[in-house]
Amino acid sequence: MVLISLVASHHEVDLETIARLSTSFSEVASTLSKHSWVSGVIPLSTCNRLELYIEVAEESDVERTRRIALAGLAESTGIPAARLESAFQVFAKNDAVHHLFAVSAGLESAVVGEREIAGQVRRAHSEAQAAQLTSKPLSKLFQSASKTAKEVGAQTSLGERGRSIVSVALDLADDLAEVPLWADRRVVIIGTGAYAGATVALLRERGAANIGVFSSSGRAAEFAAKRGVAAVPSDELDAAISSADVLIGCSGGDFQVQASSLATGRSRSGREARQLTVIDLALTHDFEPGVGQLPGVDMLTLESVRMAAPLEQAAVVEQARDIVDSAVEEFAERNAAREIDSAIVALRSHTMQVLDAEMAKVRAQHGCTAAAEEVEFALRRMMRQFLHIPTVRARELAAEGRGQEYVDALESLFGLEVGERGDTGAHASQASCPVDAGAGAGADVETETRHSA
Numbered sequence: 136m137v138l139i140s141l142v143a144s145h146h147e148v149d150l151e152t153i154a155r156l157s158t159s160f161s162e163v164a165s166t167l168s169k170h171s172w173v174s175g176v177i178p179l180s181t182c183n184r185l186e187l188y189i190e191v192a193e194e195s196d197v198e199r200t201r202r203i204a205l206a207g208l209a210e211s212t213g214i215p216a217a218r219l220e221s222a223f224q225v226f227a228k229n230d231a232v233h234h235l236f237a238v239s240a241g242l243e244s245a246v247v248g249e250r251e252i253a254g255q256v257r258r259a260h261s262e263a264q265a266a267q268l269t270s271k272p273l274s275k276l277f278q279s280a281s282k283t284a285k286e287v288g289a290q291t292s293l294g295e296r297g298r299s300i301v302s303v304a305l306d307l308a309d310d311l312a313e314v315p316l317w318a319d320r321r322v323v324i325i326g327t328g329a330y331a332g333a334t335v336a337l338l339r340e341r342g343a344a345n346i347g348v349f350s351s352s353g354r355a356a357e358f359a360a361k362r363g364v365a366a367v368p369s370d371e372l373d374a375a376i377s378s379a380d381v382l383i384g385c386s387g388g389d390f391q392v393q394a395s396s397l398a399t400g401r402s403r404s405g406r407e408a409r410q411l412t413v414i415d416l417a418l419t420h421d422f423e424p425g426v427g428q429l430p431g432v433d434m435l436t437l438e439s440v441r442m443a444a445p446l447e448q449a450a451v452v453e454q455a456r457d458i459v460d461s462a463v464e465e466f467a468e469r470n471a472a473r474e475i476d477s478a479i480v481a482l483r484s485h486t487m488q489v490l491d492a493e494m495a496k497v498r499a500q501h502g503c504t505a506a507a508e509e510v511e512f513a514l515r516r517m518m519r520q521f522l523h524i525p526t527v528r529a530r531e532l533a534a535e536g537r538g539q540e541y542v543d544a545l546e547s548l549f550g551l552e553v554g555e556r557g558d559t560g561a562h563a564s565q566a567s568c569p570v571d572a573g574a575g576a577g578a579d580v581e582t583e584t585r586h587s588a
Contacts, residue, residue, distance in 0.1 A: 137191050140231040142224045145183035145245050154328045156185050159211035168268045172196045175270025177263040181255045190270050233463045239280040240287040240459055246300045248293040253284040283462040291451045301333045304414045304440045311433045313410045317343040323379045324348045325421050326386030327358040334383055335362050347375050351390035377404040383414045384421025394425030471533040478542050478553045479529055485549055490514055
């Protein structure tokens with residue numbers, strides 16, 4: 136099996152595109168899971184990234200899986216396929232493992248060290264399980280990623296304040312504010328996506344009570360009703376913006392507040408002398424750059440938030456990356472060991488079947504006689520010796536990262552199909568008259584194959 140991940144994040148894609156893609160992301164994941172070569176799929180969707188983790192049968196399946204996924208997203212969203220080609224990165228095998236572990240630990244976030252992402256990774260796994268999309272290896276991958284995130288949180292100070300893009304932006308706004316309490320500030324949010332939802336939640340925690348939400352797509356009323364804030368109609372937007380103390384943009388859509396209209400509105404309302412803090416969290420900008428040049432206006436952008444947040448955390452980022460690197464290495468070793476265990480069990484099962492077939496012929500000719508017992512004892516002792524070197528060699532190759540070579544050799548030489556350890560049980564002897572000595576020898580074979588090193 137081959138693990139791949141398709142990744143579109145804030146590094147390459149604007150937030151509005153991510154929002155559009157997210158509407159059909161789960162549907163595309165479900166469609167992918169129905170293909171015969173796909174064993175499992177887990178979609179991960181957050182406010183600034185979309186990722187698909189997919190287990191496919193062969194390396195040759197990677198490219199067609201990618202094409203099918205992007206074609207499905209293009210068809211359902213109307214976004215040109217050429218644009219999606221550049222938006223999504225592809226990671227495979229250990230690179231995909233490393234990427235997920237780093238994402239879960241907050242190392243790939245816009246604000247390095249944010250802790251929200253760890254919970255989003257856990258929810259993605261739980262939802263995929265509930266939808267019966269995942270596979271055993273994918274579940275182990277996501278469980279290991281969550282464990283790694285906890286280790287980073289426990290062993291480093293990275294993200295100890297639970298920071299996110301929004302919380303850092305609000306901290307910066309506090310530093311600039313003339314009105315000390317959020318309860319006394321009028322806030323207008325542009326956008327109704329995940330960022331907007333996180334913004335409302337954090338504003339509530341800080342005591343903000345006067346919150347209005349505008350959406351150029353018309354979703355403001357529904358969004359506001361669910362969160363207990365006020366929806367701002369289009370015909371009241373200019374007045375709401377002009378009277379605000381804080382403007383927060385997290386849409387990244389086609390709508391953009393122009394500097395000239397904001398200046399005019401503030402002048403008409405007599406608020407041009409009052410401080411206004413503008414927070415633009417959209418990669419494509421909800422506010423014209425000239426807004427920040429207006430008198431009395433302080434503007435914070437996503438880039439300024441990024442620059443401000445990691446400074447005091449920079450000293451522990453390397454430590455966190457070391458933890459992630461070690462976790463990836465351990466995960467790869469465990470996977471190799473599981474695969475080798477499956478290969479050893481498959482080889483043992485095959486040889487035991489051959490032995491049982493031969494013993495059936497002996498018993499058919501001689502019955503359950505002392506001679507038959509001696510033959511079986513000798514064959515089982517010989518089989519134990521025969522399996523010793525292949526078992527030892529399997530462990531050695533697995534330790535060298537060459538376990539797949541061993542599996543390929545078994546499949547080629549014996550025609551075996553090596554799967555998960557749980558799918559291939561130890562072969563049960565078909566002897567019609569069990570022999571104490573023979574049974575003991577058989578147990579020795581099993582012990583040899585499982586524990587030789």
